[in-house]
Amino acid sequence: MSTITASADPDLLRARLQRARHAAAAQGADALVIAPGSDLRYLIGGSGSSFERLTALAVPAGDGEAVLVVPKLEAPGYSGIPLDALGVRLATWVDGEDPYALVAGALGAPSVVAVGDMLPALHALPLRDALPGAAQVLAGPVLRELRMRKDAAEVEALRVAGAAIDRVHARIGEWLRAGRTEAEVGADIAAAIVAEGHAKVEFVIVGSGPNGASPHHGLSDRVITTGDVVVIDIGGSTAEGYNSDSTRVYAVGTPRDADVADTYAVLLAAQRASVEAVRPGVTAESIDAVGRQVIADAGFGEYFIHRTGHGIGLDVHEHPYIVAGNDLVLEPGMAFSVEPGIYLPDRWGARIEDIVVVTEDGVESVNNQPHELVVLPG
Known part of the structure; x- marks a missing residue:
């Protein structure tokens, strides 16, 4: 029934x-x-x-x-x-x-x-x-x-969902440490997604070390080790049916790869530039182009292997899609992710993701956790 x-x-x-x-x-x-x-x-x-x-x-x-x-x-x-x-x-x-x-x-x-x-x-x-x-x-x-055009009640529902997933990211240090598997960390995160205000867990990605170079990795029995960079992409749906989706990047101790800090700085700049470019009257594809250009100019263009974002609401993925070739003109009320990534095969990866809403004169992010690489005790 x-x-x-x-x-x-x-x-x-x-x-x-x-x-x-x-x-x-x-x-x-x-x-x-x-x-x-x-x-x-x-x-x-x-x-x-x-x-x-x-x-x-x-x-x-x-x-x-x-x-x-x-x-x-x-x-x-x-x-x-x-x-x-x-x-x-x-x-x-x-x-x-x-x-x-x-x-x-x-x-x-x-x-x-x-x-x-x-x-x-x-x-x-x-x-x-x-x-x-x-x-x-x-x-x-x-x-x-x-x-695609969220009304005021829907925007508020996305704010509630965004704040709930932010609270989960704020607690990652409780579970992410060397010696635990991705699956063990993921199970704790899933429980927290519900505890922090969601009705249902939609997905949990814990991509540690080389697994972080696979954007949709999921979870595995890989044991997290000191020096790992870890991509954590999580989301759930609230009782009202609206979804959260946010990605942050963590390091367990000092990253073992010497290029992490400089590469992550490029990604941070790309994500920030993409969000700042969002406003009514510009096209979806133009937002994709902004961050992609920052990443390409730094020499990492071939390692950004997916679109910049997807719409969100009652579905985790819905229109509008922030991708090359989409000439849709953005309007107030449109909500979508901004999530550029850099993925270095067999080494490590990183993605920074916020859900944003187009306002009358700019953009509002419903995710407000810090974007910098979070270095946890090793």
Whole structure:
């Protein structure tokens, strides 16, 4: 059964649904069919779940009634959602009935249906059969236009999540020391992520020594030794569903590699320059270019092997992406990571990451732990 708790007030959710209708129409879609997940949570306050039984929110682009189609045995899990206040009708079905016909009946005879990006083929194909006259397109381009621009409540939720993960980084010295494995340190960090205010741990990366040169390393049984540089990238989601994501770099005793201080200074300058460049009216790709140029000018261009950042909100990774080729113009309310890195294969790596929000005249960082290399006792 789905257990769902509303995470936004009804007026806000009702306004989001209305904006979603208008956005769908503007992109030539007659209706939206939204699968369980972050898009559903954004629109009605709960993410739901869907396995072999269909759950879907059907929303006509015009003034027609929105319908939430749910297996009857899971309907009690939606009692926390103020569907009446949102103008959404609950339609239940039992095994042996056709849920796709319920969706089709709610939508009438659309020509174009925008289906949720996460709707599995298990459901997308039967839905296509139930609406043979409708072309299917992805709903992602519709909803990302809304979700990229965080409202005041969402920005505050990101601040809360950012402060919570900052508190975890402030405690790393309690667990990170020579003689422990990455996995042991990671387990302590995971417990602290929850203890410091998150509802769920989303990821923990502890990349020590040469493992730090792999941006998405994760955890291993490698024993941390004196002289290691350690990349710690951590994040979790709060009860409201909003995510944190922050990376800091630590050294266990004096770094064994003589080039750490100078190389880290380059990375620090690149991250600082990238954040300072964020403001309304500039493009996403221009932010990527700023820090990348600092790193390239210092001779490390080939060792910065990923984009500068990703959007964040109800998903850890969402639009906008801060990457070359993305000419999206930044607007107030857009939130994303700024996380340049330098990765020296088989030696060590470093990444500095903050979540920032575009303001009316500049940028706000929701992460405020020091950015300098933190040297812990060896």
